[in-house]
Amino acid sequence: MLNKTHTKYIQTLHHKKFRDENGVFIAEGPKVVLELLDSREFVCLQLFAVEEWLISNAKTLQQYSGTEIFTVKDFELEKISLLTTANNVLAIFKKKEQRRPAQLKEKITLVLDTIQDPGNLGTIIRTADWFGVENIICSPACADMYNPKVVQSTMGSLARVNIFYTNLQEWLQENETIKKYAAALEGKNIKTLKDTREAIIIIGNEGKGISDAVMSTVDEKITIPKTGEAESLNAAVATGIILAAFS
Incomplete structure (x- = not known):
């Protein structure tokens, strides 16, 4: 009982x-x-x-x-x-201890700037696992990786993807040698990035996008070309499309 x-x-x-x-x-x-x-x-x-x-x-x-x-x-x-x-x-x-990623060379790494919806975060973690992304760096304002909705949405991928919460601007500056791409409404077409093997991809908040502080560290903006009339894409959906373009 x-x-x-x-x-x-x-x-x-x-x-x-x-x-x-x-x-x-x-x-x-x-x-x-x-x-x-x-x-x-x-x-x-x-x-x-x-x-x-x-x-x-x-x-x-x-x-x-x-x-x-x-x-x-x-x-x-x-x-x-x-x-x-x-x-x-x-x-x-x-819970397990946070683990700072030790090696980012020759890898695709995701950075999430204030992804607040637990369902989005969980889906992004699961999508990252599908594409073999080992590390996701989250701003402190992101949803809690241990939120029950996040845990459910990952469908077990929480165990295979390392999630690390930290100050993004500082972390990005520490890793300045790796090219940083920011998902934006205007930028370089993601179709040109196929077979890119090393990069940091930054995904912004569901409503406000990427903060100015984080954007100041970016090397290049990238965008998903559209043919319809929707103003924007769901953050988790956009992440999946971008990771597929890099594959």
Whole structure:
């Protein structure tokens, strides 16, 4: 049974303040939970799941002896889930220490300037994983990588892409030898950048774009050519198109 203490504790972790205080985050659903477990990037502290799921994954779970496992009923899972429909399992993982990227040479690196929508951030992380991008550098004002909506949107890619939060202007100046491209409404056509193997690509805020401070460090503006009448693209969609152009 899920007791009131567990229920209250898990519900507090829906909020960044309590995730930060406890150094943990929530993941939900079989795919996300199993991906994070298999990665060994995050330590799973507690796992709450319906009996059927625990039985079908018993062999896998035997590998994680340090994890407290609780059998819960469907209605109990509903109480602690943020999903519209609770999905068999919820786990609490320990956050990992931030890791400053050590090597950017011969790599594509993403920089996100105040991407505030959790769904966008999660989708960008998942897209970066698809294209083999190892590092994403975020401004402090970006959405929290451990926001439950971000974790769900990544579908496990959170374990494979290194996310590092820092002052962007300072970090970009430290890496001045690598060419920096800023996604903008006007600039060089991204179609000309195919097979570029080393670059820092900067994606701006959903409404305001890239800040002046960050833009001052940029070597070149790039743009996605359009044929329709839309004023702009969703940040996550634009990221996917740009990364595809660099591939």
